[in-house]
Amino acid sequence: MMKSHLLLVLLLCVCCLSQPPADVTEQCPERILGNERRRICSKKCLQDEDCASKRQCVCDGQCGLSCVAPGRPCPWPLPPVRHAEVTLLTPSPVFSALLEVRCHPGYTTANGFSTTIRRCQGDRQWSGDEPVCTGGFPAAEPVVEPEIHCPMPIDGLLSVQGSAGADALVHYRCGPGSVLVGHSENFCHENQTWRYPHPICQRVFCPSPVEVDHGYLVAVQKSEYNVNDTIYYLCKKTFLLDGPNQATCQSNGTWSTMPSCRARCPIPAQRSRVIVGGVKRWPYDLTDGMVTHGEKVTFFCKHPEKQCSFTATQTCYDGQLSAPTCYLDPTWFQYKLYPHRLVSEIVSCDPAVLA
Ligand SMILES: *[C@@H]1O[C@H](CO)[C@@H](O)[C@H](O)[C@H]1NC(C)=O
Ligand SMILES: *[C@@H]1O[C@H](CO)[C@@H](O)[C@H](O)[C@H]1NC(C)=O
Numbered sequence: 071m072m073k074s075h076l077l078l079v080l081l082l083c084v085c086c087l088s089q090p091p092a093d094v095t096e097q098c099p100e101r102i103l104g105n106e107r108r109r110i111c112s113k114k115c116l117q118d119e120d121c122a123s124k125r126q127c128v129c130d131g132q133c134g135l136s137c138v139a140p141g142r143p144c145p146w147p148l149p150p151v152r153h154a155e156v157t158l159l160t161p162s163p164v165f166s167a168l169l170e171v172r173c174h175p176g177y178t179t180a181n182g183f184s185t186t187i188r189r190c191q192g193d194r195q196w197s198g199d200e201p202v203c204t205g206g207f208p209a210a211e212p213v214v215e216p217e218i219h220c221p222m223p224i225d226g227l228l229s230v231q232g233s234a235g236a237d238a239l240v241h242y243r244c245g246p247g248s249v250l251v252g253h254s255e256n257f258c259h260e261n262q263t264w265r266y267p268h269p270i271c272q273r274v275f276c277p278s279p280v281e282v283d284h285g286y287l288v289a290v291q292k293s294e295y296n297v298n299d300t301i302y303y304l305c306k307k308t309f310l311l312d313g314p315n316q317a318t319c320q321s322n323g324t325w326s327t328m329p330s331c332r333a334r335c336p337i338p339a340q341r342s343r344v345i346v347g348g349v350k351r352w353p354y355d356l357t358d359g360m361v362t363h364g365e366k367v368t369f370f371c372k373h374p375e376k377q378c379s380f381t382a383t384q385t386c387y388d389g390q391l392s393a394p395t396c397y398l399d400p401t402w403f404q405y406k407l408y409p410h411r412l413v414s415e416i417v418s419c420d421p422a423v424l425a
Contacts, residue, residue, distance in 0.1 A: 098129030101136070110193045112136040128165070130192040138192035140165045145196070153177040153203035165190055173203035180204075220258035227271035236260045244271035247297040247321070276319035284309040284331035295319045305331035310363040312388075332363030333389030339397065341405035343414035344369055345381070350414070361386045370414040371396035378419035 101114055111133035113120070118127045121137030130136040146163035148156055153174045160167040167190040173179060179186050179201045188196040220234045227248045232240035238258050244250045252269025259265065275294040279287065279301055288302040295301070299319045305311045313329035320326055337344060337353040337360065344353060345368035346361055353359045361367055368383045371394065382394035393399070400412050409415065 098135050099132060101132070101134035112138050112192045128192070130165075131189060131197060133192060136192050138165055142194050144190035144194050148196070151201060151203065153205060154201065159187075163190055165192060169196065171201045171203075173201075174205075177203040177205040220262050220264050223268035225268070225271055227273075228269065234258055236262070242269050244269075248273050249322075274319075274321060274323045276323055276325055279317060279325050280328060282328060282331055284333065285311070285329065297321050297323075301325075303329050303331075305329075308334055308358075308360075310334070312363060330388070332387075334358070334360040334362050335365075335367075335386035335389055335391035336360050337367055338391060338393040339369060339399055341400040341402070342370060342397075342412055361391065363388055367391060369394050369397045372398070372413045372416070373419050373423065376419060376423060378417050378423065379413050380419050380424055 101111060112125070112130065113122075113136060115121050115127035115135050115137050118125075121127050125137040125139050127135055128138050128140065130138055141164055143163045144165075144167065146158065146169075148169070150156065151171055154177070155172045155174075157170045157172070158167065159170055163169070169188050169190075171179070171186045171188065173184045178184050180199075186198065186201045188198050188201075191197055220236075222230060222234055223242075227245040228250075229243045229245065230240050231243065232238055234240060236258055237260065240256050240258070242250060242252075242254050242256070248271035250269050251272050253266040254269065256268070257265040274297050276297070276299065277295075278291065278293065279295075282303055282305075285303050285305040288304050292299075297319050300316050301318075302316045303311065304315070309331035310333075311329050312332045313327055315329060317325045317328050336358075337346075337356065339353055340359075343350050345351075346356060346365065363386055365386045366383050367386065368381045370379045371382055372379055380396075382396055384391055384394055398413070405412065
């Protein structure tokens with residue numbers, strides 16, 4: 071049942087296809103007013119007799135059956151269309167001739183087709199709008215060479231300056247607290263390999279800080295210290311801190327200046343006054359008879375010929391303070407019996423005498 075039905079349909083189709091166009095009126099669309107698209111339709115007709123001489127009643131697209139002079143041509147050749155080839159599909163550009171506008175690969179017309187057919191109308195114009203082929207599709211773009219890049223290092227501390235593209239030179243830098251080990255420059259070859267292996271940024275540590283004699287660290291001792299770690303020093307009692315009270319781990323893995331703890335100096339004079347801190351005093355009046363590191367002590371010396379004194383100054387350096395060579399400590403006898411004749415108590419020599 072189904073089969074015979076199908077056969078009938080097929081037969082019917084073949085019949086209508088093989089049938090000669092019985093009447094043009096059946097195939098030609100009715101002229102719809104207002105639908106002419108900027109064209110002037112010729113006189114409406116049903117047969118040639120309706121038209122003036124040299125005109126025929128033919129189907130003119132949306133104008134429907136119209137009186138057309140068939141030999142009159144449409145403009146040809148047309149000005150070139152950008153991104154397209156324009157080809158006449160019929161021998162001459164006369165009425166009902168067809169031309170094809172084929173956009174270049176990757177380009178299409180506004181309606182999205184790559185090809186548009188235009189027909190030469192009775193008004194001697196090509197049907198449809200002037201096609202515009204627009205692109206921007208991948209195939210239309212110039213072929214882009216895949217970019218050649220050398221692999222970049224994966225090291226948070228290492229930074230690369232310059233392009234990693236082929237035939238390019240780059241410079242490496244290490245972040246704070248690390249030093250570069252290896253080549254600081256590199257070159258990316260065409261085959262996407264580097265001339266040298268990437269360098270390494272090695273973290274910088276400072277070793278445990280050295281002990282300071284007569285001092286101690288005011289910090290938690292660690293086995294290694296990072297750059298910028300700071301430690302503090304204190305000196306033991308009676309010792310004077312010489313230098314900064316702190317040391318910092320430097321970017322090259324060394325400690326900044328370490329302080330020293332300097333000892334006080336005993337004054338090598340007992341039975342004669344000295345000048346300490348601008349004050350003339352007996353050594354035993356000073357704490358422990360000592361002066362601190364760096365302090366100046368002025369001694370009184372006796373002129374070899376005159377009964378007058380002159381001074382000589384020495385400086386305490388880390389427990390070492392020697393009396394000037396001209397100084398002679400009075401004997402206990404002199405000190406006890408003739409205190410006013412002690413070298414620190416007699417008159418000062420006239421500067422002229424010393425000159
Ligand atoms: C150390 O301190 C200096 C100055 O404050 C700074 O520039 C540097 O980045 C620091 N380094 C580290 C490893 O923190
Ligand atoms: C480490 O760096 C400091 C300051 O930048 C410098 O004074 C010292 O000489 C350097 N030490 C070494 C061993 O390079």
